[in-house]
Amino acid sequence: MDMFTPPEPERFNPIVWEIVRQIPHGRVSSYGQIASMIPPPPGVDPVAYIHVRARWVGTAMRVSVGSGIPWHRVINSQGTISALPQPGARDEQRARLEAEGIVFDTLDKVNFKVCGWAGPDAAWLDAHGLLPPKKLK
DNA sequence: CGTTTGACTACGC
DNA sequence: CGCGTAGCCAAAC
Numbered sequence: 616m617d618m619f620t621p622p623e624p625e626r627f628n629p630i631v632w633e634i635v636r637q638i639p640h641g642r643v644s645s646y647g648q649i650a651s652m653i654p655p656p657p658g659v660d661p662v663a664y665i666h667v668r669a670r671w672v673g674t675a676m677r678v679s680v681g682s683g684i685p686w687h688r689v690i691n692s693q694g695t696i697s698a699l700p701q702p703g704a705r706d707e708q709r710a711r712l713e714a715e716g717i718v719f720d721t722l723d724k725v726n727f728k729v730c731g732w733a734g735p736d737a738a739w740l741d742a743h744g745l746l747p748p749k750k751l752k
Numbered sequence: 753c754g755t756t757t758g759a760c761t762a763c764g765c
Numbered sequence: 766c767g768c769g770t771a772g773c774c775a776a777a778c
Binding site: 646650662666667668669671672673674675677686690692693696697698699704705 | 758759760761762
């Protein structure tokens with residue numbers, strides 16, 4: 616019906632994983648920030664696009680557990696660890712982050728100002744046809 | 753095949 | 766800060 620290209624996960628997921636692989640040790644990103652680097656189909660509102668794809672990023676992370684991708688470095692926009700379907704996985708993510716030096720405050724939140732990732736450098740983004748990421752809070 | 757469900761986010765109160 | 770809501774769309778029911 617619409618002439619917009621459906622952003623199929625088959626192509627979306629590999630891009631997400633490639634971006635997540637770029638997150639350095641000891642730094643964190645958010646679902647929305649990852650989504651903001653992927654160009655939306657023509658005519659689609661970028662902001663709305665990010666909101667939708669942020670969920671997909673979460674799904675891509677779940678599928679990637681155990682594949683060597685640093686999935687634990689992706690948290691939500693509020694700086695907290697999102698609830699996981701499997702009991703205990705949440706604690707594992709926190710443990711992995713703390714092992715990298717990530718500090719959680721009394722509200723279980725991470726300070727993006729301290730350990731937030733600014734995204735890949737311009738050259739890398741350009742080489743992959745991606746957009747500059749939205750800033751973290 | 754209609755309905756529910758997310759590892760989301762922004763916004764309002 | 767916390768809770769509720771709307772938006773959105775592939776997938777699982």
